[in-house]
Amino acid sequence: MKPRRLGPAESWASAMRRYFLETFGCQMNILDSQLVEGQLRARGMTPAVAYRDADVILFNTCSVRQHAEDKVLSRLGQLRGLKRRRPETIIGVIGCMAEREKEGLFVRAPHVDLLCGPGELNRLPALLDEAQQRHEHVAALAGSLSRRTEVLHRALEYDSLEALDLSRAASVERDTLQSYIRVQRGCDKFCTYCVVPFTRGPERSRPPGHLVDEAKMLAERGCREITLLGQTVNSYLHQEDGRPVPFARLLERVHAVEGIDRVRFVTSFPADWDEDIFRVMRDFPRLMPYLHIPAQSGSDRVLRAMKRGYTAASYRRLMDTARSYLPDVALAGDIIVGFCGETDADFRATVELTRGVQYSGLYVFKYSPRPGTKADRNLADDVPLEVKQARNNELLAIQSEIMLRQKQAWVGRTVEVLVEGYSKLARRSQGEHNGELRTRGKRSPSFSIRGAAAIYPAGRRAPSGLTPAPSALTPWPSALAPAPFDLASEQDRGAEVSREPSSQLVGRTPQDVITLFDAPPTCIGALVKVRVESATPHSLFGRVVEVISPPRGAGQRSATIGLPVVAPGGAHACHSPGAWI
Numbered sequence: 001m002k003p004r005r006l007g008p009a010e011s012w013a014s015a016m017r018r019y020f021l022e023t024f025g026c027q028m029n030i031l032d033s034q035l036v037e038g039q040l041r042a043r044g045m046t047p048a049v050a051y052r053d054a055d056v057i058l059f060n061t062c063s064v065r066q067h068a069e070d071k072v073l074s075r076l077g078q079l080r081g082l083k084r085r086r087p088e089t090i091i092g093v094i095g096c097m098a099e100r101e102k103e104g105l106f107v108r109a110p111h112v113d114l115l116c117g118p119g120e121l122n123r124l125p126a127l128l129d130e131a132q133q134r135h136e137h138v139a140a141l142a143g144s145l146s147r148r149t150e151v152l153h154r155a156l157e158y159d160s161l162e163a164l165d166l167s168r169a170a171s172v173e174r175d176t177l178q179s180y181i182r183v184q185r186g187c188d189k190f191c192t193y194c195v196v197p198f199t200r201g202p203e204r205s206r207p208p209g210h211l212v213d214e215a216k217m218l219a220e221r222g223c224r225e226i227t228l229l230g231q232t233v234n235s236y237l238h239q240e241d242g243r244p245v246p247f248a249r250l251l252e253r254v255h256a257v258e259g260i261d262r263v264r265f266v267t268s269f270p271a272d273w274d275e276d277i278f279r280v281m282r283d284f285p286r287l288m289p290y291l292h293i294p295a296q297s298g299s300d301r302v303l304r305a306m307k308r309g310y311t312a313a314s315y316r317r318l319m320d321t322a323r324s325y326l327p328d329v330a331l332a333g334d335i336i337v338g339f340c341g342e343t344d345a346d347f348r349a350t351v352e353l354t355r356g357v358q359y360s361g362l363y364v365f366k367y368s369p370r371p372g373t374k375a376d377r378n379l380a381d382d383v384p385l386e387v388k389q390a391r392n393n394e395l396l397a398i399q400s401e402i403m404l405r406q407k408q409a410w411v412g413r414t415v416e417v418l419v420e421g422y423s424k425l426a427r428r429s430q431g432e433h434n435g436e437l438r439t440r441g442k443r444s445p446s447f448s449i450r451g452a453a454a455i456y457p458a459g460r461r462a463p464s465g466l467t468p469a470p471s472a473l474t475p476w477p478s479a480l481a482p483a484p485f486d487l488a489s490e491q492d493r494g495a496e497v498s499r500e501p502s503s504q505l506v507g508r509t510p511q512d513v514i515t516l517f518d519a520p521p522t523c524i525g526a527l528v529k530v531r532v533e534s535a536t537p538h539s540l541f542g543r544v545v546e547v548i549s550p551p552r553g554a555g556q557r558s559a560t561i562g563l564p565v566v567a568p569g570g571a572h573a574c575h576s577p578g579a580w581i
């Protein structure tokens with residue numbers, strides 16, 4: 001490799017102008033990527049549309065499953081030729097995979113220049129500088145220090161990471177309708193299958209004052225909905241002036257921030273639940289009735305092997321308590337199938353739990369051992385892959401039926417929707433059904449058939465026990481077909497929104513249900529009421545009957561435009577000639 005050497009007056013910022021950043025994994029990684037982008041842009045760099053055009057290529061990685069790591073290795077393989085042709089391009093792996101693989105990744109992919117763990121992202125600009133100037137592998141990894149470091153070192157690390165979160169104040173995020181705020185780093189639970197405590201280090205809760213300031217700053221920039229992030233977010237606890245601030249108190253403080261209409265939080269840990277959180281959710285209206293509380297298994301034997309710290313019965317009680325406080329709450333969960341030693345009886349217990357809880361959304365994962373974890377060291381991965389696959393499919397089919405019934409129950413009701421943007425689903429259908437779609441203001445096919453909940457694509461059978469309505473025999477265009485094994489949820493937030501205009505708009509209800517409807521683009525950013533006319537297992541379809549509150553962002557139409565508030569049953573609440581169009 002013959003990298004171009006920098007002249008004395010050059011800095012990496014001038015030599016590296018464009019970056020390409022691809023993110024894998026959870027919301028925590030999405031937030032980390034936003035903060036990294038803020039750092040790069042603050043130094044004058046701009047995003048490249050494709051990696052071929054970039055001077056710096058970064059992958060923010062996830063280690064929770066083998067599949068996610070395989071994707072990154074495949075991407076790195078594709079970049080070998082580019083690095084040969086353009087050796088000055090900096091290729092970096094950041095996030096959990098860098099932390100887990102450490103320098104071994106340089107052996108597997110020698111054309112990678114830089115590694116940076118999730119706890120070291122504040123050092124990324126300096127690291128890029130170093131990689132550019134030294135032309136050799138550079139790395140910033142916490143390693144074993146992340147858990148055994150001295151108090152002073154931890155304090156310094158904490159301060160610099162805190163500075164990274166606070167650096168978003170100088171970032172370029174504007175008019176962002178929804179944002180994440182990290183309330184907690186790391187995890188102390190050490191579930192036997194999980195790599196997170198090793199890659200993200202010990203659990204630390206951020207100061208409540210910083211979090212409230214961050215929420216205020218986001219509100220000033222047009223944000224209406226924030227999601228508080230933590231690996232075990234309900235375990236949040238911060239000592240403020242010698243007094244504990246638990247999660248319920250933090251929720252109250254964030255709820256008080258003017259301009260924020262919706263507050264969510266993920267992910268909760270069942271064994272740490274405090275009933276006070278339910279009380280606050282019930283009494284504070286801007287806290288959304290949505291909870292993601294992973295069970296992982298319905299078998300006590302498996303839960304013990306996972307070291308989860310609760311039983312299936314105590315988990316069920318928690319879900320029942322949630323519904324007693326919040327009757328309309330949407331409960332989402334995670335299940336791992338095929339964990340070490342999982343018998344058919346264990347899996348049946350999981351099926352029973354799934355049917356009993358009636359989740360609004362469920363992530364099902366096939367167990368794959370992660371190097372370094374206790375399960376990988378001490379337990380045999382003894383469930384055959386085909387058994388894992390069969391259990392995975394069975395659970396998803398059950399969940400799909402549950403979701404369809406739940407969504408159908410919304411038909412005829414009115415839901416509140418925060419309008420996020422153009423619908424990707426409608427856009428995909430546009431290409432396929434060009435000519436069938438009618439022009440704006442008239443109904444598109446997805447609206448044209450009542451009872452769409454029961455419509456299935458040609459050749460796909462309705463879940464057992466459900467009788468399709470006559471209209472359901474209409475084949476669902478493949479682009480509009482529900483994807484039963486791809487449950488849309490909080491982790492895909494934003495994925496339903498198209499950057500390009502489409503025939504319909506999309507947003508989410510308080511329960512986080514994706515909702516599509518016809519409305520002019522000037523509705524984007526508004527809170528509206530939608531009467532639900534049909535449903536699939538994953539989405540609701542309806543029409544706008546009222547604008548609750550107009551868009552606020554500087555880039556959107558403001559309240560100075562006379563927003564019509566149409567009486568329920570009115571045609572197009574967002575349609576006001578001369579104002580909205």
Ligand code: SF4
Nearest residue numbers: 187189190191194196
């Ligand atoms: S609670 Fe368990 S599964 Fe969740 S991040 Fe911590 S160790 Fe991993």
